[in-house]
Amino acid sequence: MKVIIAEKPSVGREIARVFGANTKREGYIEGKGYTFTWAFGHLLQLAAPQEYGYYGWSVQNLPMLPPKFKLSIRKVRTKEGLVDDPGVKKQLDIIKALFDEATEIIVATDAGREGELIFRYIYYYLKCKKPFKRLWISSQTDAAIKDGFRNLKPGSDYDTLFNSAHCRSQSDWLVGMNATQALSLASGNKGVLSLGRVQTPTLAMICARYLENRDFKPETYFQVAIFPDKDGQSFKAIADKNFKTREEAQAVFDGVGPTGNIASVEAKPRKEPPPLLHDLSSIQQEANKKKGFTADQTLGILQNLYEGKLVTYPRTGSRYIGDDVFAQVPGLIAGLTEHSDFGKQATVLADAKLSKRSVNAKKVTDHHAILPTGEKPWQLSPDQQAIYDLVAGRMLEAFHGDCIKEITKITITSGHKFIASGTVIRTAGWRAVFNDPEDDKKDEDNAALPKVTQGEDLPIKEKTILEKQTKPKALYNEATLLKALETAGKEIEDEELREAMKAGGLGTPATRAAIIETLLTRNYILREKKNLVPTPTGLAVYQVVKDRRIAQAELTGSWEKRLEEIRSGASVNEFQEEIKAYTREITQELLRSGKAVVLQPA
């Protein structure tokens, strides 16, 4: 008997279906001489410190450097404290029984570092010795699955991938557990002050932005605006530069005559391509902006829709689909023609040539972008409907045509040079789907400008001096923080360039919501309206760690570089020794400097 093990039930069932196996058992499916089973993500984790004999929280134990790491069953929190997750225990027993019967194992966990780790931890925990082969596919269409099974790889081809995954896991444990205990103990052991490779740089980003915002000194500046009139339609034009003093502005203001002369009119079309399909992070940002949902709420609702088979796998980091999935898109679009909000756009799109901007098999990583499955939604709650609509609506947008705008710039002379700019949408294209007002519109912009010709003189009906202030960068909210985490704090507006930077991001799509929740649970940050702001505790922790590597996104970057080298065969030992050395160093530093964190009474 051959046993196929997937990372999660949905994939296990999908593969079984392709094989035509349909005898459903508890925790697995049988048929055609195969058995299909699955994990639920990580079933095993590195054991807690006490399992190596480090009892309690004590300076004497630090740094904790277990000579050999142990694995333990994933835990859940109950009234009695942490206990083995019963569902996980049960599935692990099922897997053990199947592995015992197996002649061969086929590893079908996700094609990536963590997928490899999920299987290997199970295999080694169960002390299994059966031979295994690896299925390596990046899309779960029938063709991709069949093709993958014709090209199974020797399991040992992925030994170095496992090594890199295991190193990632151990390094996070060593640095996180030790730094957390060191800081907590140094500050008087009055509560948990957690630190980690991902959570601490995230906290640092929130604190740095908060302080920058708080200490920002606004500067006053002046603008001069005139309102020329063309056949009863007046529009706003602004002096071509801003002024530091009211006197300078006043001089320009006084120089404005009764009429203005049209010096030039420029009108040029600008194409705005459709947005890419959603990955988890982008839909979390969108749901936060449009509906005020937290990242965690959006993930929960998506998981729900996914379990109801209404949307594809949500924890994806890719905004692309392959050609095989693209072949199903016309059918999915046709299925939306009855939708109450954008059925009309689905109908329009059904006869149109589809944009292929989101189609690129090379940019599909473990999972493709989020799509509706084509199943008809039924009795959705308002929140579920809202998220479903973001998925379905984005699909329509992504395959729609460009939005074509006309950008008009009119230069008017009246003592000084004034500029009026206006944007008019000529062809809505993808923007017709939601028909939302644009969020990045500048207030200098006129919606529409009257037709004027060069050389014309227009009466100026009104003129004014505007007193304005420079503004600090906005505090982070969940949407802007998620976006910043994707590029580790570097602000990159261009959507495609940001895609290319993803390898250098902080955390993964599946974990970012949890990171934000951890910072909230630790009372490091709180939600103030939609903003995320640090608490006094968060700021105190930040002050202690801000110049240390643990607070910098570059720590992840430098680890990732080494992990990639390990994947291609470099020494594991050397990296592990470096991590141990760093663990000793950060532990000592925190024990010394952590006293500075004085916890505020709650």
Place this chain on the structure above:
DNA sequence: GCAAGGTC
């Protein structure tokens, strides 16, 4: 009491 990673 603690990390980050995955998922029901």
